[in-house]
Amino acid sequence: MTNPLVQKLSSFVDLDEEDVSRVESLCYDVRRFKAKRNLIREGDRPEVVFLLLEGWACRYKVLPNGTRHIMAYLLPGDLCDVHVFILKEMDHSLALLSDAKVAVIPKQKMLGLIEQRPKLARALWWATLVDEAILREWLVNMGKRPAYDRVAHLFVELYLRLRAVGLAPDHSFDLLATQADLGDTLGITSVHMNRTLQKLKGEGLIQSAQGRLRIPDIQRLKNVTRFEENYLHLNRRTA
Amino acid sequence: MTNPLVQKLSSFVDLDEEDVSRVESLCYDVRRFKAKRNLIREGDRPEVVFLLLEGWACRYKVLPNGTRHIMAYLLPGDLCDVHVFILKEMDHSLALLSDAKVAVIPKQKMLGLIEQRPKLARALWWATLVDEAILREWLVNMGKRPAYDRVAHLFVELYLRLRAVGLAPDHSFDLLATQADLGDTLGITSVHMNRTLQKLKGEGLIQSAQGRLRIPDIQRLKNVTRFEENYLHLNRRTA
DNA sequence: CGATAGTTTGATATCCTTCAAAACCTGTGG
DNA sequence: CCACAGGTTTTGAAGGATATCAAACTATCG
CATH class of the missing domain: 2.60.120.10 (Jelly Rolls)
Structure with missing residues (x-):
């Protein structure tokens, strides 16, 4: 460990x-x-x-x-x-x-x-x-995307960040935030957050059980929100 | 100069x-x-x-x-x-x-x-x-305030920042952004931006003529949006 | 004085909120 | 092992804020 x-x-x-x-x-x-x-x-x-x-x-x-x-x-x-x-x-x-x-x-x-x-x-x-780049991306997320895409975007980001520290094996991770937390993050009410999650589940884009979130097909979820990974600067090699 | x-x-x-x-x-x-x-x-x-x-x-x-x-x-x-x-x-x-x-x-x-x-x-x-603190405040602005308050917030911030470099004498400054720019900043359409500006003018909170924005009573505009100045960290003395 | 960018207006559609209540968990103490 | 408490999730109905689309109007500048 x-x-x-x-x-x-x-x-x-x-x-x-x-x-x-x-x-x-x-x-x-x-x-x-x-x-x-x-x-x-x-x-x-x-x-x-x-x-x-x-x-x-x-x-x-x-x-x-x-x-x-x-x-x-x-x-x-x-x-x-x-x-x-x-x-x-x-x-x-x-x-x-x-x-x-x-x-x-x-x-x-x-x-x-x-x-x-x-x-x-x-x-x-x-x-x-x-961290600063993430902040900028969140600003775009809030400013330009509807709730559904916003949630998808957040989940992809969380998945990638957790994977980078080995915490997202098997296309899934522990979601340690409540729906109210997520709503307060994305600028929507927890009610609407709930309905949006249901929709994402309905489409098979995410699954969840006992606090664990599974993303069966990352690429599909990325496509929903047109996720561009560059802002996370995860690709090695720099100066 | x-x-x-x-x-x-x-x-x-x-x-x-x-x-x-x-x-x-x-x-x-x-x-x-x-x-x-x-x-x-x-x-x-x-x-x-x-x-x-x-x-x-x-x-x-x-x-x-x-x-x-x-x-x-x-x-x-x-x-x-x-x-x-x-x-x-x-x-x-x-x-x-x-x-x-x-x-x-x-x-x-x-x-x-x-x-x-x-x-x-x-x-x-x-x-x-x-700069980073401003980014965070913008995120809150987008996430939690309606368009009217958002615009008020942006104008107060611009005023304070410009004043800090001597560019907002007489409670006014040159607004070098179009309504479309402002909309793209605050996550609203230029149409709605326009209507919001009209409302702010109607209430006497802002005035504008040939690209110059005047804020007759800063405190009143601050009150609209519950503006908290601390994030700009303009108050001297630190370590 | 025409061209181009920017602003303004109106009508209609939609996303999201609000409010309230019910249902569901999970952990705790009896 | 059950029952209860508190937090969390889910549901419904109705209203409000903002988007969309399309067109007209107004500046400004060469």
Whole structure:
């Protein structure tokens, strides 16, 4: 059972033994939390970085009218806010969507790593840029696609990201978000989310049982939403 | 007439003379382009950084069905893709919305500056993080607000950003985007954009004449959309 | 003064929301 | 092992926001 961050970064650069052990040593303070727990809140000043090892988390904002909008999913191997120390305070919150195992990394440790291991620094940069690219793609998803296509798009993305850290064997993965969570992510109500899921199931594009989502034919689901994989920058070889 | 990037960064850190002249020296290759020109296209490999000096530009993607979605506005003083060299290729395009004056900065020059001037590096970091924060806020804007509020939100943001570089005197600024551009930004048709603008004018929340937008009472417009300024991180003092 | 890009208008169709209630799970304590 | 509690999913009916299509109008610029 490899470290998911090692696995993720390996899809971008070749890590040597020293790199791997440095990354693994980031995880000396590992904690288990229950679903719904906040990791950091809007207004807080970040002092640590979180690395998700198991479970899902999300970035979100709560609007004045009380509704919540989710702006990102953090999956195993995802590191949050590597560089956020520069800002005075968080403009959004981070919470767990499921029970989770999280490594808590002190800011100094993180900065040290970046300074001493240029190759890792580069790989972390890559991860940060991909996060931003995902944000842009989500914006397009919300702006230009109807609910049905939007859901399809999100599922394909989740599948690809989870597969990159070995968590989507057999064309399926554990869906650790509720329909309400998904709705808050895609800007639709949970009611409409539900009906949309039923439609996708009806078409045989997805299957689900006890919280596990199966995508029998990825290509078909990609076609629904005209999924373009380039924004995930998963294809090796760079500079 | 100060350099807009100097002006922008100054709202985050105090720059000394050397910093200022270093930033200014980035602009030794300044070009004028006509509206609609692409600066860089999806699939290209970035080799230079652009700094907008006058006019507006945008990041956008074109979907398979031919429609365009705008994911960011670049205003004077905005630098694009300071760190993008890490990625293999662009996952979106950059184009001018208006006639513009642009400084073209070679990658090496940019990297050198970051290496030699930590304070500037930090300030550029800040700018990058703010860009990302804007992206998140836009996502919320699209996901959770009706068209009317969305437009109000965008206008308040543009006003604040332009004011930060001295381009919004007298509660007004040049609106260098068409209604179709605005629609493509907010995920609504240009038809609906038009009707929404009429409503905002009708309520006296905005005024416009020969391409200049006036916001007689910012606070009122902010109230419409419950605008929370924190995501722009304009308030000084950090570490 | 004509050409072209941008704005405005009207009528109709559709997607999605809202509100409310019922049905379904899953874990917990008796 | 059953029963209950709380969260989650599912269903229905009706209303509202926004899209679509097509055409007219208005600027602006060479």
